[in-house]
Amino acid sequence: MTSKTQSDVLIIGGGIGGLVLALSLHQKGIPCRIYESVREIRAVGAGINLLPHAVRELDDLGLLSALTNVGIQTQDASYFNQYGQHIYTEPAGIAAGYKWPQISIHRGDLHEVLLHAVRERLGAEVVKTGHHCVGVEQTEDSVTANFVDANGAALPSATGAVAVGCDGIHSALRKQFYPNEGGPVYAGLTIWRGVTPYKPFLSGANTIRVGWMPVGKIMVYPIRNNIDDKGNQLMNWVATLERPRPKSYDWNKPAKHEDFFDAYKDWHFGWIDIPDLLMKTETPLVFPMVDRDPVPTWTFGRATLLGDAAHPMYPRGSNGAGQAILDGRFLTDRLVEMGTTPAALQAYDKVRVEATAKVVLTNRKNPPDAILREVYERTSGNPFKRINDVISAEEMAQMSEGYKKIAGFHQRQLAI
Numbered sequence: 001m002t003s004k005t006q007s008d009v010l011i012i013g014g015g016i017g018g019l020v021l022a023l024s025l026h027q028k029g030i031p032c033r034i035y036e037s038v039r040e041i042r043a044v045g046a047g048i049n050l051l052p053h054a055v056r057e058l059d060d061l062g063l064l065s066a067l068t069n070v071g072i073q074t075q076d077a078s079y080f081n082q083y084g085q086h087i088y089t090e091p092a093g094i095a096a097g098y099k100w101p102q103i104s105i106h107r108g109d110l111h112e113v114l115l116h117a118v119r120e121r122l123g124a125e126v127v128k129t130g131h132h133c134v135g136v137e138q139t140e141d142s143v144t145a146n147f148v149d150a151n152g153a154a155l156p157s158a159t160g161a162v163a164v165g166c167d168g169i170h171s172a173l174r175k176q177f178y179p180n181e182g183g184p185v186y187a188g189l190t191i192w193r194g195v196t197p198y199k200p201f202l203s204g205a206n207t208i209r210v211g212w213m214p215v216g217k218i219m220v221y222p223i224r225n226n227i228d229d230k231g232n233q234l235m236n237w238v239a240t241l242e243r244p245r246p247k248s249y250d251w252n253k254p255a256k257h258e259d260f261f262d263a264y265k266d267w268h269f270g271w272i273d274i275p276d277l278l279m280k281t282e283t284p285l286v287f288p289m290v291d292r293d294p295v296p297t298w299t300f301g302r303a304t305l306l307g308d309a310a311h312p313m314y315p316r317g318s319n320g321a322g323q324a325i326l327d328g329r330f331l332t333d334r335l336v337e338m339g340t341t342p343a344a345l346q347a348y349d350k351v352r353v354e355a356t357a358k359v360v361l362t363n364r365k366n367p368p369d370a371i372l373r374e375v376y377e378r379t380s381g382n383p384f385k386r387i388n389d390v391i392s393a394e395e396m397a398q399m400s401e402g403y404k405k406i407a408g409f410h411q412r413q414l415a416i
């Protein structure tokens, strides 16, 4: 049995990208349906940073206050070496003069805000959970997506005008289009992450990056305010170490403290106690740092890709969710201009494939934390007397500005 509404956009995957696409399409009066693999959508994951370019789009969807109600408006970003010596601080979001804030938020909170908006605006029935897509078939004027349930039993197919694979890093649609691609590319780095109640540090709305890979790198930022009567925040941390590739890759894989703790055991900085923060975290999670090589096209007739399915990237520039959001907005505009046609998908592809490939490649070589690499290499991993003798503030500002331009959130780009 096939469910047919041939003018609809079929959205495969109800993660961050799929839900934003649905809200964008709805805003412009284009009907859509979302098919999500998991039976029950739960608030999972850890922290995500939404930079001003992504927040601008979410504001246009009327979601800004819902997001700032749950997340934290980041004020500044700071860099330290593994001895806790201060390297560089720059303002972020509104504090840096942007019209939109940077928001540090739990992925589950972001997902919940988006899902609530989708169900309220489009109707609860638009999100079909328990539908794992196994591929698409096409005719000249329609596309049909095929599904199985959690036990592998076939479900009714769905037919629409176009299908968008928003099905994440293990995308079934991408596998159909690129059957010989193989798995994600491992960076030689493993990432542990976690959230725990913790007292505010520095401005109380700061993102810190500390250390460098050979000795251990960690990023810490708060993602919820006032979570208890002690004034604690929900603190998010992401620790990275050089390691052989872990056996499996699952966003929700629990880890043991002993696998990563040693590298950070002496990082007591007074203003924050990293070993204490790590040990207070009940269930750390682990996943390998992976991406995929950019591909020349995401579009095959009436089907295309979006977000991590299209351009998974190292989580080093706070752009994974942001670029998925930008994809959804850009694609919507093309579908409005050109109808739900292959030509609209091609127009989307023409711009977004190239733009996101640059971010993927820059995240490999020169993400924002390359500032830490420079200091580590120039000091051979030793403490410094004066940071100005190692690297100038101008050079670090230039590195940071360069990344913003590539990822599309330089202030001049957002002033348009």
Ligand SMILES: Cc1cc2nc3c(=O)[nH]c(=O)nc-3n(C[C@H](O)[C@H](O)[C@H](O)COP(=O)(O)OP(=O)(O)OC[C@H]3O[C@@H](n4cnc5c(N)ncnc54)[C@H](O)[C@@H]3O)c2cc1C
Pocket: 012, 013, 014, 015, 016, 017, 018, 035, 036, 037, 038, 044, 045, 046, 047, 048, 107, 131, 132, 133, 134, 166, 167, 168, 169, 170, 171, 172, 251, 252, 306, 307, 308, 309, 315, 320, 321, 322, 324
């Ligand atoms: C469970 C989970 C936890 C995460 N935690 C973090 C985190 O803590 N920090 C971080 O920076 N990023 C995290 N991410 C990744 C982050 O959400 C993405 O990098 C980014 O937001 C881009 O979003 P996306 O919609 O492209 O992909 P995702 O947000 O990964 O969404 C993909 C969606 O597609 C669904 N799906 C997969 N295969 C199929 C299929 N065949 N048919 C139908 N549906 C399918 C998945 O269940 C998921 O809901 C997580 C992703 C997931 C799925």
